[in-house]
Amino acid sequence: MSITILYGTESGNAEMAADECAETLPDAVAVDLMDLEPADLDLGDTFLIVCSTYGDGELPASAQPFVDRLVDQKPDLSEMRYAIFGLGDSGYAESYGLGGTRLAEQLDALGAQRFGDFGRHDAAGSDDLVETVLAWAESTVAAATSAA
Numbered sequence: 001m002s003i004t005i006l007y008g009t010e011s012g013n014a015e016m017a018a019d020e021c022a023e024t025l026p027d028a029v030a031v032d033l034m035d036l037e038p039a040d041l042d043l044g045d046t047f048l049i050v051c052s053t054y055g056d057g058e059l060p061a062s063a064q065p066f067v068d069r070l071v072d073q074k075p076d077l078s079e080m081r082y083a084i085f086g087l088g089d090s091g092y093a094e095s096y097g098l099g100g101t102r103l104a105e106q107l108d109a110l111g112a113q114r115f116g117d118f119g120r121h122d123a124a125g126s127d128d129l130v131e132t133v134l135a136w137a138e139s140t141v142a143a144a145t146s147a148a
């Protein structure tokens with residue numbers, strides 16, 4: 001099973017989390033959504049997506065162009081299977097974690113199939129980001145592997 005870890009970040013936390021996952025999981029690579037054309041997605045891969053929230057519940061800078069391309073191009077993503085992990089800060093009570101939610105909504109609208117738990121990291125809490133994302137990634141991939 002080839003794993004592609006897509007990340008959307010503004011200040012680097014989601015990139016660091018994605019890179020740690022890529023180093024830990026077998027046969028995995030991390031890709032910045034900023035650099036990704038929808039047509040370049042290999043829909044046979046298993047996708048893990050790590051995405052933060054900025055502004056007031058907006059997508060981070062590196063994810064926004066990809067979502068704009070999805071809206072413009074409307075690719076058929078019905079073969080895509082993905083799990084998602086959102087970064088946020090619960091101090092933003094009204095918009096906590098909405099970046100990941102917005103990205104998932106765009107993928108789902110194009111037919112993509114989400115699996116596993118919606119992972120989360122709260123920058124206002126005491127949980128370590130890397131430990132939290134690795135635990136989520138390993139259990140998500142294990143569940144996907146046993147279901148395959």
Ligand SMILES: Cc1cc2nc3c(=O)[nH]c(=O)nc-3n(C[C@H](O)[C@H](O)[C@H](O)COP(=O)(O)O)c2cc1C
Pocket residue numbers: 008009010011012013014015052053054055056057058060087088089090092095096097098123
């Ligand atoms: C200017 C600014 C705006 C933010 N807005 C939100 C927000 O609306 N909702 C939220 O849950 N987190 C928000 N956050 C928290 C970030 O999502 C969190 O710090 C995350 O770890 C950043 O990840 P990144 O470095 O990958 O972008 C904001 C952070 C900053 C600095």
